Amino acid sequence: MKNIFYVIIVSLILSCSSIPSKGNIQSLEDLTVEKIYDAIKEEDISVVLEDISILQRSGNEENVLESEKLLIEASSLINRLFIKAVDNKKFIDASNYFFTAEQSGLKIDGEWSYNNLILDSVLEEDKSKTATEKSYIIRNYLNIKLLDNSDLAKIFELVASAGDKSLIAEIRNEADLRSIDLPVDLITDNKEISKTDFLKGTVTIWVNRGMKIEGGIGIPDSVIGSGFFIDKEGYLLTNYHVIESEVDPEFEGFSRLYVRLWDDQNTKIPAKVVGWDKIFDIALLKIELEPEIVFSFSQGKKYLPGTPIIAIGSPGGLENTITSGIVSASGRKFLQMCGVMQVDVPINHGNSGGPLIDSDGELVGVVFAGIEQFEGINFAIPGEYISKLVPALYNGGRVQHPFLGLAVQEEDKGLRIIYRTPGASGSLVGLKNNDIVTSLAGVEVKKIEDINKLFLKLRPGIAIKINWIRDEVEMSGIIALGIRPDFPVLDASKIDLKYKLIAPVFGMTINSISKNIFGTDYMISEVFPGSIADTTGLSVNDPFSIKKWQVVEDQKLILMQIKIKKRKAGFLESGVQLGAYMGTTNFI
Numbered sequence: 001m002k003n004i005f006y007v008i009i010v011s012l013i014l015s016c017s018s019i020p021s022k023g024n025i026q027s028l029e030d031l032t033v034e035k036i037y038d039a040i041k042e043e044d045i046s047v048v049l050e051d052i053s054i055l056q057r058s059g060n061e062e063n064v065l066e067s068e069k070l071l072i073e074a075s076s077l078i079n080r081l082f083i084k085a086v087d088n089k090k091f092i093d094a095s096n097y098f099f100t101a102e103q104s105g106l107k108i109d110g111e112w113s114y115n116n117l118i119l120d121s122v123l124e125e126d127k128s129k130t131a132t133e134k135s136y137i138i139r140n141y142l143n144i145k146l147l148d149n150s151d152l153a154k155i156f157e158l159v160a161s162a163g164d165k166s167l168i169a170e171i172r173n174e175a176d177l178r179s180i181d182l183p184v185d186l187i188t189d190n191k192e193i194s195k196t197d198f199l200k201g202t203v204t205i206w207v208n209r210g211m212k213i214e215g216g217i218g219i220p221d222s223v224i225g226s227g228f229f230i231d232k233e234g235y236l237l238t239n240y241h242v243i244e245s246e247v248d249p250e251f252e253g254f255s256r257l258y259v260r261l262w263d264d265q266n267t268k269i270p271a272k273v274v275g276w277d278k279i280f281d282i283a284l285l286k287i288e289l290e291p292e293i294v295f296s297f298s299q300g301k302k303y304l305p306g307t308p309i310i311a312i313g314s315p316g317g318l319e320n321t322i323t324s325g326i327v328s329a330s331g332r333k334f335l336q337m338c339g340v341m342q343v344d345v346p347i348n349h350g351n352s353g354g355p356l357i358d359s360d361g362e363l364v365g366v367v368f369a370g371i372e373q374f375e376g377i378n379f380a381i382p383g384e385y386i387s388k389l390v391p392a393l394y395n396g397g398r399v400q401h402p403f404l405g406l407a408v409q410e411e412d413k414g415l416r417i418i419y420r421t422p423g424a425s426g427s428l429v430g431l432k433n434n435d436i437v438t439s440l441a442g443v444e445v446k447k448i449e450d451i452n453k454l455f456l457k458l459r460p461g462i463a464i465k466i467n468w469i470r471d472e473v474e475m476s477g478i479i480a481l482g483i484r485p486d487f488p489v490l491d492a493s494k495i496d497l498k499y500k501l502i503a504p505v506f507g508m509t510i511n512s513i514s515k516n517i518f519g520t521d522y523m524i525s526e527v528f529p530g531s532i533a534d535t536t537g538l539s540v541n542d543p544f545s546i547k548k549w550q551v552v553e554d555q556k557l558i559l560m561q562i563k564i565k566k567r568k569a570g571f572l573e574s575g576v577q578l579g580a581y582m583g584t585t586n587f588i
Helices: 002-013 033-040 043-054 061-087 091-106 114-123 131-141 149-162 165-178 194-201 241-249 381-397 447-457 488-495 498-506 533-538
Strands: 202-214 215-231 234-240 257-263 264-270 272-277 282-286 309-313 321-335 338-346 355-357 364-368 378-382 406-410 416-420 436-438 463-470 471-481 508-516 519-527 545-552 558-566 574-582
Touching: 002 272, 033 061, 033 234, 043 061, 043 091, 043 471, 061 091, 091 114, 091 282, 114 131, 114 149, 131 149, 194 202, 194 309, 194 355, 202 241, 202 471, 215 241, 215 309, 234 338, 234 381, 241 272, 241 282, 257 416, 257 519, 272 381, 282 381, 309 364, 321 378, 338 364, 338 447, 364 381, 381 545, 416 498, 463 488, 488 498, 488 533, 498 533, 498 545, 498 558, 498 574, 533 574
Parallel strands: none
Antiparallel strands: 202 215, 202 257, 215 234, 234 282, 257 264, 272 282, 309 321, 309 355, 321 338, 338 378, 355 364, 364 378, 406 416, 416 436, 436 463, 463 471, 508 519, 519 545, 545 558, 558 574
């Protein structure tokens, strides 16, 4: 019963409104020198470095010698790609090549540094990038402590023009430590503003989807949400699910996106979607208007339960609504790649995409869902995650996240692999179930959250170093970052055997004990604490057979009916149905 309740709750929360298979797991016999040379010709540097790493670990002397020759070719390739990116003034691309080379033990020719490449990207006179976009690049990628005084002053001017309060304060603190003066007169938004003034930075989002037929009668089909400005050039954030029909290729019908300003509810301003992230339920929009107020995310603050917050939005289409409350809890696992905040603030349909702000007027998070049946249980995406996504949203289109194709279980030593998606990097590089991943890109990982935060700073297509433990032996290699699908479990269910998915989906490992004309009998060998199997009362050494396996794709659910003899029930045979939402949080 608890599991059915869990499925229903998750479905309610998310109703607030493929990875290509590369074949089977790659064996050393499949990996030939010719294959790596083909990848070099295609300039697929991350795959090249991953495959060379596999050869180096093979223990075969001939392979090791070949890998040394291939590394020379790889070094030449990554230098060519790097110089090409620099010449084209694509400094972010160049910084990614630099990072990949550093992770792989290669050297980029010349006196380059990662920090200087990021600095060049924001100081470049690129009119396609706004001051706010550059400010978020500085937030996420630039180490201001490594800048000289002249560059620190330049960065301050840029950040001051964007109005990023937290970053302004950080740079001023660094300047004070160096006893240098900054032109503080450039700061134009440091005055106190009233709660009512915050309305000037918020909007009502309205998506007109024409008409729909219900009971033979045509009624208007529209979606109403909230949004808020983060850029003086008219860029604003809202939830992805509010504007989904604008960018979803599977949506067939009429869809037009408009924005209504706080002080003019009669005028509909056309808006366009710039970038979106389905996994984090966030989207960046653009209108041709300069807002009076822009919001910036807080940086470094901790919002503990009991912290006062303010929500602004259009509940039920009632514009210009301000409500107050507190943070109730954090780390609720309702989104795949981040724990969300539970907030005790009056929120209803129409608040989705609106800002949560603190007493300083800085963004705490973005409202995205609530449970209608339970008054006061509402949720918001933490600002610390959204602020890291902003540069990718400005790039336009769907935001892509790195993916290894692994499901893991948190343990004291690190993250134990419990599943590998066929054809994904984790399988191709030779990782095995029960390997313990201890670090990625030089960062120690003890929790899945550690990897999610790291992956928000990285992008698919680069190669990083991975360290793991197998049978008490420490190992390392290079792994290429693939593209995370919207629902890794759904994609895996289309290309893998169902019994293999039981571990990541329902939280138990199993062994086959017999086969007959009616199917296969299994024995539970491990139950993960807190998993669906655990809360259902399943335990080690319970024998069972699978009677039905159903993937409900439109609701993103997997249902499994089993006939089981529970040890805790005296091995009396009974039927059990398990249900799980596909947005499981254990895939990396």
